[in-house]
Amino acid sequence: MVVGDASIDIDVLVIGAGPGGYVAAIRAAQLGKSVMIADKSDFGGVCLNRGCIPSKALISAAHQYETMQNGDIGISAEGIKVDFAKVQQWKSSVVNKLTGGVTSLLKGNKVQTFNGEVMFINENEARLFNESESPRYRFKHCIIATGSRPIELKTFPYGGRILSSTEALELSEIPKSLVVIGGGYIGIELGQTFAKFGTKVTVLEGSDTILPGFEKDLTQLVSRKLKKSGVDIHTNALAQGCEQTDKDATVTFTVNGEEKQVTAEYVLVTVGRRPNTDGELGLDLIGIKMTDRGMIEVDEQGRTSIPHIYAIGDIVAGPALAHKASYEGKVAAESIAGLPSVVDYRAIPLVVFSDPEIASVGMSESEAKEKGINVSVGKFPFAANGRALSLNATEGYVKVIANKENGLVLGAQVVGAEASNIIAELGLAIEMGATLEDIALTIHAHPTLGEIVMEASEVALGHPIHIKI
Template sequence: MEKYDVIFLGGGSGGYVGAIRAADLGKKVCVIEERDLGGTCLNRGCIPTKALLKSAEIYSSIKEGHIFGIKVDSFGYDVNGIYGWKENVVKKLVTGIEYLFKARKITLKKGKGKILDNTTVEVETKEGKELIKGDNIVIATGSEPAIIPSFKIDGVNVLTSDDALRLREIPKDILIVGAGAIGIEFANFYNAFDTKVTIVEMMPQVVPTLKDRKIATLLQRILNKKGIEIKTGAKIENIEVKDGKVYSTLSTGETIESEKVLVSIGRKLNSDNIGLENVGINTEKGRIVVDEFLRTNVDNIYAIGDVIGGLLLAHKAMKEGEVVAEIIAGEEKKMDYRVLPWAIFSTPEIAVCGLTEEEAKKQGMEVLVGEFPFTANGKAVTMNATDGLVKVVARKEDKVLIGAQIVGPEASVMIAELALAIKNNLTLDDVADTIHTHPTLPEAIMEAVKVPLGSVLHIALRR
């Protein structure tokens, strides 16, 4: 029976990064993965959607070329080419991870893993079953799209996000159930190719995880301006497919007809059928319970990524993978979630880090708030991308930055500066006194932090 220092159940964002880090720290590592390395993010989530959105961005730029004095007399799109680009990107990155595994002598077993006891894992492959031993086991089994049976998901007319990534057509109209990250990104993709998009969200705002209502309202207004219809505070009561059309009945009594329905209502954590009951690992509503050291109630078994709940983010899982490898290697580490930026890659993008104004006030803090619109940012004007703003939140007592929200061009990139500032307890003055290159989008951050200091230059403050 083969013996390893660490066995990872799952080769997704957390599993593959954890495996690489553990190998670099001198551990003999095995990864068990039933599908392709990279998991949901690389194969069915973050990466393929961004590849599709890049195609949409280029197509939109051509349509808007006249604004910049560029005339294109004839243009179109090739659906097979768009999806072929997406598949090439995914293949290239998966191949890259496979190379990194070989370079570090990480053993990859293609199959389904099941824990039999605290050191034994059964691997079910196409060739049969085998047993392997591990001093430590890390569960990194991820999540899958949540499915409601009454929605009658068939993969043809009624789709999950996985199905949408395999679709080789651009529908004339689509109804998207759920206005979270997945729903918003697909809405932007289809809207770029002139699909009539309707989003139905049961919560009172788009992106329910966006705690700043003002930012959510701004985003909804921008999406509406793009022609995306949004119905908040409404549930889907029934979905029926008739003669190739989908009829969705809302709780308001309205019925919407569309070619396709995309169901993006969240994700189910993959904690079933992996042997948790064999070792008595504690779970709560499908979430594996871990402590700040990512350890379950069984000392040598850890869990990381989506399967432990919280925000289901690839970069969160990656950091957990690094940390768990370092803990297993004997380093004094623990997970710190205080600074966890996240983004939605819509047009414009949304990015968030730290506390919102409302969250800080609920914690009893007095705060200073600065907002700066992209309409006053020179680079954004040159890009014709002036929708949105930068908002920063700081403690009043010491001016230390504690949160930021951005809606605007390249928000996902810009949030990194603010995440670094929040993590290192920088103040409004620290960021304001840092010279920012001109003309660039991050100047909007510099200006936003100057607002509560009373030194902002490119907007007029009320005195």
């Protein structure tokens, strides 16, 4: 019971209930800790409510709509239409099922929950508050998992015709036209989705290729599919400003010094995300060490400069990925429980749910060579795979990179149908220290897309069966 303003004792306070926070809370509870998790918004975080899940639902709907319009395999339908309100209703039902699942999992693991803000009082206590209550908690350990939010450009403030990814996912109607500022994974996924629904899309990307950070061989296939869908792509493009009316917005941008303009019903800004380490949380009050970009500095177990306070997810260094946050959440919880867990990002996959999908894990060929490693490389096309042909999904390839001296798998890239699933086998190979022979000698079911991984490994070993080298 709480008497007056007395603090409630808890083993672990988790701030933020996204894919990092709720996983950390459950794991800590499994390890015998009393846990309180607090979030000012919906449990499940941005990923589940306003990012990963709703966007993939829309991507799936758009893909099905496109497939139904394609008569390449002799099946076509007339009068196909999109009831976008129903699509959005279905998307929301998917989100609601998962958010309900998170709440049930927390409850089932005896994790206490609080919907409201958190503010540090000192490095051992925090105030939790909402409109009706403001309890004070004294914790032995704390895990900060407050996530990130879309970066807002001064010249493109959100509102009116200018959208962040959050508003784009909630549109009630399919826009007739859309300018996407930022050709990273969020911009490409959403831009391509709306293009499949019939929106005229223009992508403005500041670097010399869309999806910067991925090898150009991978992104070229996506660029080609985008252009086939009628998407205009401008690389080396710098957005300068925007003029809005009640019906549209005109974006001024430059390409190699030449000024251009494009008008669309909406402008979607996807230029990155900002860590949620500012505001009323009070990190400056307790003196946690941070970078000049607002990221919290942590060690290999997630400890901050205050050893009993941990930080995970988008607020620490590394890519802003839900699965990275969940992984770090487990490590932090296990560290608190005294286990020797440490982070190891060697096998963290990167996935873009574009069309075709892109996935990467471990080192690229160029990264391995820069480290002075003599490599064996195997590349096998989807077009030579029976399952890919039967799916009418022949674009793409699997590329495997290994150490030539011992055959150890170092990395892989996949572009093509189900790349997001195929990459898992390759991530496991890297994690367990597998060799090319381990993969090549593993019997893969036929006909499956998974066979392409085996075939690529055989190419790297120099004895492929189904293509000539």
